Amino acid sequence: MDPTLAPDFIPPSQDSTKLFHSRPFSAKPGTLHNPKVFLSSSDDNPFPLKSAMDLEEIPTGIIRQATVLEDYRFADHLLTPLVDETKEPLVIVACGSFSPVTYLHLRIFEMALDNIRESTNYEVIGGYYSPVSDNYRKPGLALAQHRVRMCELACERTRYNETLIEIEIDRSSSWLMVDAWESLQGQYTRTAVVLDHFDHEINEVRGGTKTKNGDFRKVKIMLLAGGDLIESMGEPDVWADEDLHHILGRYGCLIVERTGSDVWGFLLAHDILYKHRKNVVVIKQLIYNDISSTKVRLFIRRGMSVEYLLPNSVIRYITKNKLYLSPERVKYIL
Numbered sequence: 001m002d003p004t005l006a007p008d009f010i011p012p013s014q015d016s017t018k019l020f021h022s023r024p025f026s027a028k029p030g031t032l033h034n035p036k037v038f039l040s041s042s043d044d045n046p047f048p049l050k051s052a053m054d055l056e057e058i059p060t061g062i063i064r065q066a067t068v069l070e071d072y073r074f075a076d077h078l079l080t081p082l083v084d085e086t087k088e089p090l091v092i093v094a095c096g097s098f099s100p101v102t103y104l105h106l107r108i109f110e111m112a113l114d115n116i117r118e119s120t121n122y123e124v125i126g127g128y129y130s131p132v133s134d135n136y137r138k139p140g141l142a143l144a145q146h147r148v149r150m151c152e153l154a155c156e157r158t159r160y161n162e163t164l165i166e167i168e169i170d171r172s173s174s175w176l177m178v179d180a181w182e183s184l185q186g187q188y189t190r191t192a193v194v195l196d197h198f199d200h201e202i203n204e205v206r207g208g209t210k211t212k213n214g215d216f217r218k219v220k221i222m223l224l225a226g227g228d229l230i231e232s233m234g235e236p237d238v239w240a241d242e243d244l245h246h247i248l249g250r251y252g253c254l255i256v257e258r259t260g261s262d263v264w265g266f267l268l269a270h271d272i273l274y275k276h277r278k279n280v281v282v283i284k285q286l287i288y289n290d291i292s293s294t295k296v297r298l299f300i301r302r303g304m305s306v307e308y309l310l311p312n313s314v315i316r317y318i319t320k321n322k323l324y325l326s327p328e329r330v331k332y333i334l
């Protein structure tokens with residue numbers, strides 16, 4: 001029998017003792033430590049799928065990014081101290097439209113994390129989305145406040161609602177945050193300036209990150225980008241040379257190869273990229289994912305399903321706010 005139909009059934013949001021899980025679970029960026037949630041109804045598991053779906057609901061008690069610059073505060077709630085002192089702390093920043101954010105945009109962070117662990121001496125202590133402001137004027141941009149909110153929902157999608165689950169809340173179960181500073185600027189902000197802002201907040205305002213023995217260590221900031229973004233660096237008048245030297249020399253870049261883009265070839269051909277190649281990490285996609293925000297917007301406008309392309313919470317947000325319904329001129333896309 002469906003237990004939710006029983007007269008004494010209490011919805012999980014009112015009774016935190018009823019959802020099953022295993023404990024303990026540890027906190028390290030990107031590690032899989034989700035409490036075990038049963039997905040189907042059985043004797044062991046008296047609660048059906050409906051309860052588990054709430055895992056995509058946003059948790060309570062998290063301060064959201066401001067919608068006006070005056071209220072802005074840099075989010076640092078998921079930045080972790082350095083665990084391995086032989087490593088250099090690293091924060092990854094993805095700049096882009098995120099209109100809307102998709103599972104691809106979540107995956108590129110995980111791909112970067114695997115690559116960094118495997119082949120570098122960095123330890124990732126946090127990751128950020130920095131959505132562009134409305135002044136970017138790219139076709140298909142939803143209002144910045146919506147794009148920021150959707151990124152927040154996407155980051156929080158795997159975290160647990162305190163009222164739902166009988167566990168100690170592990171605030172580090174996710175490592176991705178959103179920074180609204182760029183989106184709140186009154187004009188378009190170049191990526192070099194956005195990275196300076198992260199450097200300022202993390203290394204100047206906070207003095208870097210703590211190590212186990214209480215010292216502070218300067219944090220390296222790197223830009224995370226897809227192969228298409230890197231190729232745009234070769235187009236005339238899109239990036240200033242001075243900015244490229246600043247981004248690639250001072251910070252560095254993690255480039256996720258994209259179907260159809262030859263990142264290695266480009267790196268070899270581009271003088272500034274080649275000069276800073278030691279500060280550029282190329283990430284191979286072992287499982288190709290080419291979810292496109294443009295196509296997602298088209299699907300929505302055509303009334304097609306976008307299920308499994310983006311988190312449910314983001315889909316619900318788009319529906320509720322009636323986003324991406326107005327016409328947009330889209331060139332033919334594969």
Ligand SMILES: Nc1ncnc2c1ncn2[C@@H]1O[C@H](COP(=O)(O)OP(=O)(O)OP(=O)(O)O)[C@@H](O)[C@H]1O
Binds near residue numbers: 094098
């Ligand atoms: N298929 C992909 N593979 C690797 N990186 C990607 C892919 N799609 C987007 N990215 C990267 O994600 C970041 C954010 O992308 P952004 O939202 O600006 O553009 P987009 O995903 O191409 O969306 P749109 O379709 O609206 O142009 C960029 O660095 C972009 O290169």
Ligand SMILES: NC(=O)c1ccc[n+]([C@@H]2O[C@H](COP(=O)(O)O)[C@@H](O)[C@H]2O)c1
Binds near residue numbers: 132138191240243
């Ligand atoms: N000169 C620059 O700083 C510069 C140029 C082109 C794109 N970008 C950034 O790249 C990101 C993605 O841009 P597109 O969505 O146009 O590919 C955005 O965050 C944008 O601000 C920066």
